[in-house]
Amino acid sequence: MPATTHASYDAVIIGAGMSGLAAGIRLAHFGLRVCVVERHSSIGGLNSFYRLDGRNFDVGLHALTNYRPSECRRGPLALLCRQLRIAREELALAPQIGSAIVFPDARLEFTNDFEHFRAEVHRHFPDQKERFEELVRHLADYGELGSPHTLCSARELVTAYIQDPLLVEMLFCPILFYGGPRPHDLDFGQFSVLFRSIFMEGLARPLGGVRPLLKTLVRKFKSAGGLLRVNAGVREIVCSGQRAVAVRLENEEVLPTRFVLSSAGLRETMELCRATPLPPAGEISFFESISILDVQPADLGLDKTVVFFNDSSRFVYAKPQELVDFRSGVVCVPNHFAYDEPMTSGCVRLTALANYDRWAQLSPEAYHEAKLQCYQRLLEAAARFVPDFRDHVVAHDLFTPTTIRRFTGHHNGAVYGSPEKRYDGRTHLENVYICGTDQGLVGIVGALWSGISMANRHVLQEHSRPGAAPFSVVADDRGPF
Amino acid sequence: MTSAEIQKAILDILASIAPDEDLSKLDPQKPFRDQMELDSMDFLDIVMELRKRYRVQIPEEDYPALASMNSSVEYLLPRMKDIPAA
Numbered sequence: 001m002p003a004t005t006h007a008s009y010d011a012v013i014i015g016a017g018m019s020g021l022a023a024g025i026r027l028a029h030f031g032l033r034v035c036v037v038e039r040h041s042s043i044g045g046l047n048s049f050y051r052l053d054g055r056n057f058d059v060g061l062h063a064l065t066n067y068r069p070s071e072c073r074r075g076p077l078a079l080l081c082r083q084l085r086i087a088r089e090e091l092a093l094a095p096q097i098g099s100a101i102v103f104p105d106a107r108l109e110f111t112n113d114f115e116h117f118r119a120e121v122h123r124h125f126p127d128q129k130e131r132f133e134e135l136v137r138h139l140a141d142y143g144e145l146g147s148p149h150t151l152c153s154a155r156e157l158v159t160a161y162i163q164d165p166l167l168v169e170m171l172f173c174p175i176l177f178y179g180g181p182r183p184h185d186l187d188f189g190q191f192s193v194l195f196r197s198i199f200m201e202g203l204a205r206p207l208g209g210v211r212p213l214l215k216t217l218v219r220k221f222k223s224a225g226g227l228l229r230v231n232a233g234v235r236e237i238v239c240s241g242q243r244a245v246a247v248r249l250e251n252e253e254v255l256p257t258r259f260v261l262s263s264a265g266l267r268e269t270m271e272l273c274r275a276t277p278l279p280p281a282g283e284i285s286f287f288e289s290i291s292i293l294d295v296q297p298a299d300l301g302l303d304k305t306v307v308f309f310n311d312s313s314r315f316v317y318a319k320p321q322e323l324v325d326f327r328s329g330v331v332c333v334p335n336h337f338a339y340d341e342p343m344t345s346g347c348v349r350l351t352a353l354a355n356y357d358r359w360a361q362l363s364p365e366a367y368h369e370a371k372l373q374c375y376q377r378l379l380e381a382a383a384r385f386v387p388d389f390r391d392h393v394v395a396h397d398l399f400t401p402t403t404i405r406r407f408t409g410h411h412n413g414a415v416y417g418s419p420e421k422r423y424d425g426r427t428h429l430e431n432v433y434i435c436g437t438d439q440g441l442v443g444i445v446g447a448l449w450s451g452i453s454m455a456n457r458h459v460l461q462e463h464s465r466p467g468a469a470p471f472s473v474v475a476d477d478r479g480p481f
Numbered sequence: 482m483t484s485a486e487i488q489k490a491i492l493d494i495l496a497s498i499a500p501d502e503d504l505s506k507l508d509p510q511k512p513f514r515d516q517m518e519l520d521s522m523d524f525l526d527i528v529m530e531l532r533k534r535y536r537v538q539i540p541e542e543d544y545p546a547l548a549s550m551n552s553s554v555e556y557l558l559p560r561m562k563d564i565p566a567a
Binding site: 030031070073074078079081082083085087088089456460 | 497498499500501502517518520522523525526529533
């Protein structure tokens with residue numbers, strides 16, 4: 001079915017990131033007239049890619065979580081492949097080699113085999129062994145039976161089990177870096193999902209990074225009859241009473257629609273509806289560098305896939321006062337996944353917490369200067385924890401909170417969106433739903449799942465209602481997690 | 482459609498939902514869920530695919546009839562007998 005323009009749509013989806021495209025595939029597949037509108041000329045949102053000086057760069061994606069070998073048909077990754085009609089082989093995922101959480105006096109390594117991590121915790125924190133096991137049992141039971149959206153503090157719950165504050169900080173460091181939308185803490189439901197996704201299932205990456213995945217999604221969407229429009233920013237969600245009736249683009253074009261699924265963010269979506277009061281904007285943002293090396297990182301002894309580092313026994317996850325917080329960070333080496341053939345050039349990505357306001361205030365010249373200075377300082381900071389690769393950098397690219405703001409549209413360049421989540425996807429309007437980061441799921445797998453589940457639950461269910469079989473139980477909220 | 486054609490239609494749908502599954506060993510008497518990895522969401526996709534491909538509407542209270550291949554064919558035969566095979 002060719003993609004066509006329509007006078008009106010069953011659904012307009014705001015944002016061609018992972019969640020928007022996944023939602024689009026579901027709806028187009030079942031015959032709905034769907035249009036995905038994307039503000040930028042490129043797709044992907046937070047997870048995008050580009051070419052610079054003849055090299056491919058990839059932002060956003062460090063790794064996919066929830067990895068299981070392709071013969072394993074259980075778990076979130078397998079289910080989302082089935083829902084999107086993508087064969088697991090098409091993702092061509094390679095599992096990680098091995099990662100580490102490094103603090104001054106302790107180091108915990110983890111692989112995609114949870115037993116390895118478990119043994120590391122037992123060895124380094126022998127007096128916490130039983131308590132850690134109790135926490136793991138709690139997380140396992142929780143995944144099977146509990147409500148995913150438990151709003152209680154993960155800090156409170158975890159510290160009720162684990163008494164050694166160092167182990168608590170070491171568990172929170174990777175989890176917050178990979179999905180913490182607010183300072184210091186997160187909802188226990190999110191902690192549980194992230195703990196399972198990272199430690200109990202695992203990390204993987206396709207050789208080509210995020211690029212082939214996005215291309216597969218776009219191909220699926222278009223071949224199902226969906227229309228993708230880039231350079232189509234949304235000015236307003238036009239409302240009538242308690243319902244949205246259309247989406248007005250920045251070029252004043254109006255797209256009448258029955259449903260709106262928005263991955264723009266909760267606050268950002270409500271602004272498009274001209275609604276008040278607005279929920280708070282997030283403040284957690286990152287500075288990130290991508291360094292291309294003239295050697296394979298492993299030749300320098302940089303042999304891990306991801307290293308989460310922190311330079312004291314207490315991990316501070318918050319918006320820093322300065323441009324960048326160099327005390328902690330993430331070192332990711334995309335080379336270190338078990339690909340069939342190795343990546344040609346060495347690559348190291350460094351990520352650290354950053355302050356949006358400080359970056360946004362800089363003049364263009366000062367911004368450029370600050371980027372380079374922060375890059376040097378971040379390289380220094382990382383060299384305390386991983387082998388120094390500075391002499392081997394042949395190219396680099398840098399992005400700041402203002403870059404994230406530009407590509408995601410999130411206030412403050414908030415990587416993980418608003419501190420307030422809408423786990424059921426509902427808004428104040430009866431036919432406008434949130435998908436993506438602010439629906440409360442993070443990571444690539446979480447974002448894809450968010451798009452699928454919101455499309456199923458709110459649109460396919462409603463769509464099939466008049467004179468048709470009502471899908472009143474499309475899925476429970478928890479999905480496969 | 483005949484029983485055989487309906488059976489083939491269901492197999493085609495299962496293959497599209499779960500391309501990684503080997504469907505050649507499917508026992509028509511046993512529930513699908515005991516033989517392949519199917520989430521409740523996948524199960525609903527079978528219902529939606531039937532609707533999309535053959536315009537068969539299956540009310541929710543009848544979903545249990547689709548548990549196995551034999552029970553599905555038995556349930557669908559009177560409802561699909563006038564539909565030409567794809």
